[in-house]
Amino acid sequence: SNPSLLILAGDGIGPEVMEQVKRIIGWYGDKRDLTFDVFEDLVGGAAYDAHGVPLHDDTMAKAQKVDAVLLGAVGGPAYDDLDFSVKPERGLLRLRKEMDLFANLRPAQCFDALADFSSLKKDIVAGLDIMIVRELTSGVYFGEPRGIHVEDNMRVGINTQRYTEAEIERAARSAFELARRRNNKVCSMEKANVMESGILWRDVVNEVHQADYADVELSHMYADNGAMQLVRAPKQFDVILTDNLFGDILSDCAAMLTGSLGMLPSASLGLPMANGRPKAMYEPVHGSAPDIAGQGKANPIACILSFAMALRYSFDEGAEADRLEAAIEKVLADGARTGDLMGPEGGTPISTTEMGDVILEALDAS
Numbered sequence: 001s002n003p004s005l006l007i008l009a010g011d012g013i014g015p016e017v018m019e020q021v022k023r024i025i026g027w028y029g030d031k032r033d034l035t036f037d038v039f040e041d042l043v044g045g046a047a048y049d050a051h052g053v054p055l056h057d058d059t060m061a062k063a064q065k066v067d068a069v070l071l072g073a074v075g076g077p078a079y080d081d082l083d084f085s086v087k088p089e090r091g092l093l094r095l096r097k098e099m100d101l102f103a104n105l106r107p108a109q110c111f112d113a114l115a116d117f118s119s120l121k122k123d124i125v126a127g128l129d130i131m132i133v134r135e136l137t138s139g140v141y142f143g144e145p146r147g148i149h150v151e152d153n154m155r156v157g158i159n160t161q162r163y164t165e166a167e168i169e170r171a172a173r174s175a176f177e178l179a180r181r182r183n184n185k186v187c188s189m190e191k192a193n194v195m196e197s198g199i200l201w202r203d204v205v206n207e208v209h210q211a212d213y214a215d216v217e218l219s220h221m222y223a224d225n226g227a228m229q230l231v232r233a234p235k236q237f238d239v240i241l242t243d244n245l246f247g248d249i250l251s252d253c254a255a256m257l258t259g260s261l262g263m264l265p266s267a268s269l270g271l272p273m274a275n276g277r278p279k280a281m282y283e284p285v286h287g288s289a290p291d292i293a294g295q296g297k298a299n300p301i302a303c304i305l306s307f308a309m310a311l312r313y314s315f316d317e318g319a320e321a322d323r324l325e326a327a328i329e330k331v332l333a334d335g336a337r338t339g340d341l342m343g344p345e346g347g348t349p350i351s352t353t354e355m356g357d358v359i360l361e362a363l364d365a366s
């Protein structure tokens with residue numbers, strides 16, 4: 001049977017960029033004999049409008065059954081005043097939580113044609129290709145106790161950074177496995193100098209390394225130094241392994257090394273299913289971009305690169321993922337630019353659909 005995909009396009013530019021991904025999925029069926037069973041459903045504000053909840057139980061059940069979920073983006077001004085329990089983001093969080101997607105993969109890759117676009121000097125980022133593995137389901141965003149209490153007539157805000165050995169171990173295994181498919185190098189980042197969870201993190205990463213991944217080059221770095229090094233000399237890294245909080249910040253920092261939000265994909269992976277594939281959701285890093293939604297201006301590349309990650313990590317089609325990334329590289333080198341990829345000197349941007357057109361042409365020529 002064909003591999004299956006659930007598409008949750010969501011809100012704002014989500015459906016616009018996903019439309020281009022659907023054309024590319026169709027191309028793989030027609031031209032590469034790689035056919036997916038594609039299902040579509042609602043998430044976020046779109047699901048709220050239809051069902052009064054940001055993710056229907058039936059949709060959740062479908063997400064648990066397919067080989068991979070592709071998500072566009074959720075949210076927008078129409079939903080800003082909704083109760084917290086039904087906010088669009090809650091749909092996303094429910095997917096991550098119930099699928100137990102503990103490893104968030106955030107690549108920071110600098111396409112040569114866009115090196116001028118980085119926040120840094122061209123020679124620091126040209127050729128950059130790093131991958132941040134962020135633990136996504138635990139740590140200080142979830143630890144108990146939490147809350148705002150009154151102590152001695154003063155309010156106190158409390159969060160707890162809490163990691164179990166098992167949580168650290170599975171994140172570490174993801175990073176080491178990934179490193180073996182890349183350049184065999186992992187740098188783990190925490191603050192073992194000031195945090196107990198950091199001491200345990202470093203211990204467990206070392207143990208997993210010694211037991212099963214001694215062939216991978218492992219180093220450790222305090223996360224604050226890691227932030228400096230990412231900006232000073234990012235090419236020293238290949239895979240960076242870190243916790244939920246530091247990963248949130250370090251991955252956004254790494255993202256800006258490469259230029260536009262419109263270029264950044266992500267994957268969130270969980271445990272293997274019965275068929276050996278990991279539970280997986282792929283999504284662009286950007287949001288629903290209400291400022292440009294409905295105008296055909298959105299850059300579809302982040303979403304298309306997210307599908308490339310699905311080809312690589314869910315479907316073992318690394319060569320086809322390379323083909324798609326090369327097509328994107330080619331159109332950028334040829335000068336194809338959506339508005340977000342235009343410098344201050346300007347020019348005439350192409351539309352979302354036109355970007356899809358040229359990528360399909362490049363695929364045809366590949």
Ligand code: NAI
Nearest residue numbers: 073074075076261262286287288289290291292298299340
């Ligand atoms: P955003 O990522 O939607 O937009 C930030 C800026 O980047 C905007 O100027 C936008 O036009 C531009 N941009 C983003 N993606 C682009 C693309 N593909 N092509 C061209 N330009 C692009 O973040 P913002 O404005 O903070 O949030 C807007 C809404 O999206 C909010 O409701 C927020 O909650 C939601 N959001 C959803 C996320 C998700 O679904 N994973 C992630 C981040 C925000």
Ligand code: MG
Nearest residue numbers: 248249251252
């Ligand atoms: Mg963030």
